[in-house]
Amino acid sequence: MNTTMNTTMNIENNSTQAWVVIFGATSAIAYEVAKIHAERGYRIALIGRSPEKIEVLAQDLRIRGSKDLKTFICDLNDNSAHQHVINSIFELGIIDRVLFAHGTLPNQKDIEDSVEATMQCIQDNALSTIRLLTLIAPKMVVQKRGLLAVISSVAGDRGRKSNYIYGASKGFLTRFCEGLRNRLLNDGVHVLTIKPGFVDTPMTAEFPKSGLWATPQKVGADITKAMDKKRNTIYTPWFWQFIMLIIQHIPEAIFKKLSL
Amino acid sequence: MDKADQTPAPSWGRYFKWHQPRQKLQWRHQISFPDLKVLPYGLGRSYGDSCLLQHGTLLDCSNLNRLIHFDKENGILTAEAGLSLRDILEFAVPKGWFLPVTPGSQFVTLGGAIANDVHGKNHHRAGNFGHHILEFTLLRSNGETLHCSRTENSEWFAATVGGLGLTGLIVSVTIKLKSIHSPWMDVTSIKYSNFDEFCALSDSYSKSHEYTVAWVDACATGHNLGRGIFLAAHHSEVGVHDDVKINKQPGFNLPFTFPNFALNAFTVRAFNTLYYARQQQRIVNQPQHYRNYFYPLDGIGQWNKMYGSRGFLQYQCVIPKENKEAMRSLIESVAHSKTGSFLTVLKEFGNIKSLGMMSFPRPGYTFALDFANQGQSTLRLLSRFDAIVSEAQGAVYPAKDARMSAQHFRQYFPKWQAWQKFIDPAFSSSFWQRMLE
Numbered sequence A: 001m002n003t004t005m006n007t008t009m010n011i012e013n014n015s016t017q018a019w020v021v022i023f024g025a026t027s028a029i030a031y032e033v034a035k036i037h038a039e040r041g042y043r044i045a046l047i048g049r050s051p052e053k054i055e056v057l058a059q060d061l062r063i064r065g066s067k068d069l070k071t072f073i074c075d076l077n078d079n080s081a082h083q084h085v086i087n088s089i090f091e092l093g094i095i096d097r098v099l100f101a102h103g104t105l106p107n108q109k110d111i112e113d114s115v116e117a118t119m120q121c122i123q124d125n126a127l128s129t130i131r132l133l134t135l136i137a138p139k140m141v142v143q144k145r146g147l148l149a150v151i152s153s154v155a156g157d158r159g160r161k162s163n164y165i166y167g168a169s170k171g172f173l174t175r176f177c178e179g180l181r182n183r184l185l186n187d188g189v190h191v192l193t194i195k196p197g198f199v200d201t202p203m204t205a206e207f208p209k210s211g212l213w214a215t216p217q218k219v220g221a222d223i224t225k226a227m228d229k230k231r232n233t234i235y236t237p238w239f240w241q242f243i244m245l246i247i248q249h250i251p252e253a254i255f256k257k258l259s260l
Numbered sequence B: 001m002d003k004a005d006q007t008p009a010p011s012w013g014r015y016f017k018w019h020q021p022r023q024k025l026q027w028r029h030q031i032s033f034p035d036l037k038v039l040p041y042g043l044g045r046s047y048g049d050s051c052l053l054q055h056g057t058l059l060d061c062s063n064l065n066r067l068i069h070f071d072k073e074n075g076i077l078t079a080e081a082g083l084s085l086r087d088i089l090e091f092a093v094p095k096g097w098f099l100p101v102t103p104g105s106q107f108v109t110l111g112g113a114i115a116n117d118v119h120g121k122n123h124h125r126a127g128n129f130g131h132h133i134l135e136f137t138l139l140r141s142n143g144e145t146l147h148c149s150r151t152e153n154s155e156w157f158a159a160t161v162g163g164l165g166l167t168g169l170i171v172s173v174t175i176k177l178k179s180i181h182s183p184w185m186d187v188t189s190i191k192y193s194n195f196d197e198f199c200a201l202s203d204s205y206s207k208s209h210e211y212t213v214a215w216v217d218a219c220a221t222g223h224n225l226g227r228g229i230f231l232a233a234h235h236s237e238v239g240v241h242d243d244v245k246i247n248k249q250p251g252f253n254l255p256f257t258f259p260n261f262a263l264n265a266f267t268v269r270a271f272n273t274l275y276y277a278r279q280q281q282r283i284v285n286q287p288q289h290y291r292n293y294f295y296p297l298d299g300i301g302q303w304n305k306m307y308g309s310r311g312f313l314q315y316q317c318v319i320p321k322e323n324k325e326a327m328r329s330l331i332e333s334v335a336h337s338k339t340g341s342f343l344t345v346l347k348e349f350g351n352i353k354s355l356g357m358m359s360f361p362r363p364g365y366t367f368a369l370d371f372a373n374q375g376q377s378t379l380r381l382l383s384r385f386d387a388i389v390s391e392a393q394g395a396v397y398p399a400k401d402a403r404m405s406a407q408h409f410r411q412y413f414p415k416w417q418a419w420q421k422f423i424d425p426a427f428s429s430s431f432w433q434r435m436l437e
Helices: A002-017 A028-039 A051-064 A079-090 A115-143 A164-187 A216-228 A240-249 B085-095 B110-115 B154-160 B195-208 B265-278 B290-294 B303-307 B321-336 B376-391 B406-412 B416-420 B430-436
Strands: A019-023 A043-048 A069-073 A095-100 A147-151 A190-196 A233-236 B022-024 B038-041 B057-060 B067-071 B076-080 B133-139 B145-148 B169-176 B184-192 B211-216 B228-235 B283-289 B312-319 B345-349 B364-372
Touching: A019 A028, A028 A043, A028 A051, A028 A095, A028 A216, A043 A051, A043 A079, A051 A069, A051 B067, A069 A079, A079 A115, A095 A115, A115 A147, A115 A164, A147 A164, A147 A216, A164 A190, A190 A216, A190 A240, A216 A233, A233 A240, B076 B085, B085 B110, B110 B169, B133 B154, B145 B154, B184 B195, B184 B290, B195 B211, B195 B228, B195 B321, B195 B345, B228 B265, B283 B290, B312 B321, B312 B376, B321 B364, B321 B376, B364 B376, B376 B406, B406 B430
Parallel strands: A019 A043, A019 A095, A043 A069, A095 A147, A147 A190, A190 A233, B022 B057, B038 B057
Antiparallel strands: B067 B076, B076 B169, B133 B145, B133 B169, B184 B228, B184 B283, B211 B228, B211 B345, B312 B364, B345 B364
């Protein structure tokens, strides 16, 4: 009973003082996470490329209860902008939670024969976030607290011909987070790796949808819960853990013949 | 036939089968219209084809769901038109505000609620949804944005409220919410034994209670004709009832479509009889959470799959009070039909004049029925209802319709010709195409 009370109170205290920072704030999943935090009263910093879109979200989140809301317009593909935006964010105060939600999902067939497009996919889905994490990690260590939540993907768990460039980028990110979590543990900083399955968002608008598809609302709620509980890695929705367990255990001799 | 063509088009009755292209709108400042004909689409809770457009594209607005402004002193909310009533309640109830009018599902968007000028159990007190809309913006396919209210572009306001989504795309909406003290409802259920008793209860409880409606055992005949449970309610003044179970958001989805024979004459009769018998005392007073009171079916996701792969047909009509005998013969036709209606609801609309040119609510008794689709026999039954309704100077609700004739539509909605001038040239719906045939 007492523990529950304490946890609740901690969330309350955090939510009124500390900041939650969201990279790629205009993504559908990020918006759902931001909504829940706004309702709890968190101060929120949104980072995205389009000022119009960011303003639409800022307006919404302020009304929903965010105590303070700052927006940073920044093209995260532009590496030279990273240091500046991170410095500005850490001037806000204590950063409690950071969510990395930016990324792209190119069509494998369109990019697989192009070095440039392949490198771009790796840049957008792995290197960009790794740069940000590398710049942010020491600042979190100084705070001695905080949580870094990184959206990776189930696609990163095994390479498949239908999606291996995106998958390899996310796999790179997953491995990087594993090591970072290990490194930051004793500094009181936690790293959460999020592996969504199929989510019905603008990024996946072109795909035909089956029963395996989840809503951004469900995924956003799962992510927030995992943040609250300081989980290490989550699959969302939960059943992907079992699907990926099977996929990872198919012997390569068989797997290489499959069309998944 | 392509496999996709046999899957139900996304309307709640699952009656129409065709491949229905949809395009999701994401940002309100980036709306562009494709070359094909379009129809705005929310959450697809219209039962028939008023939310569908065969050979065209639906503009899916469900992601246009952000809040734009909230005046917390006066409960005035401005939001994007794809925001659902559920999202509004989740936001507003903890702050002491409630929807001024709500239909029987909360999975309805603001835009959809305006386009069908929906009504609720408090029609006799509060009128339609449109009565509480202070303003909305309407985007026409030529790029023009119209700010519409009762005073500004008032003719567009009147054409769009109840305008079936055809006058343009509603982008943002300002609604006046109502103040409440508690998420709970004080509900009185009265078991009554025939239609005349319903009329008497409705007369007296409409004066004392904000919400009135009756569930009808549509299988009862003879001196029990029209018997049912009358529900009268108002918002509770008391804060909490920890002891009462709340129906959360869809606890589970119907995992599969029921076989077509699941709802047959026998099961429908058994359900109706049991439901009527469940309440033993004549009058029961109990607190109910607003979700259970207003949205009992929302607790079961995709309950529409219960009616089998052929889908189902809803029928809702209104008959003027002075033609009460026509309502009695309608109830009789239902009771004597082989299938029987699974869920049947009866309510008296009040005298508040609708604001929309094409709004459905008008003074009288309104009756809602649903029938598993059994092909021609179901359609013939509904045509018999039409004959009664049309003779009695009543009307049928387009939001629930899949089969009314153009001739009847024109009789039920005499302003259709004047209204037609407001239809956006790039907009259409399968319902409207049917009405033009």
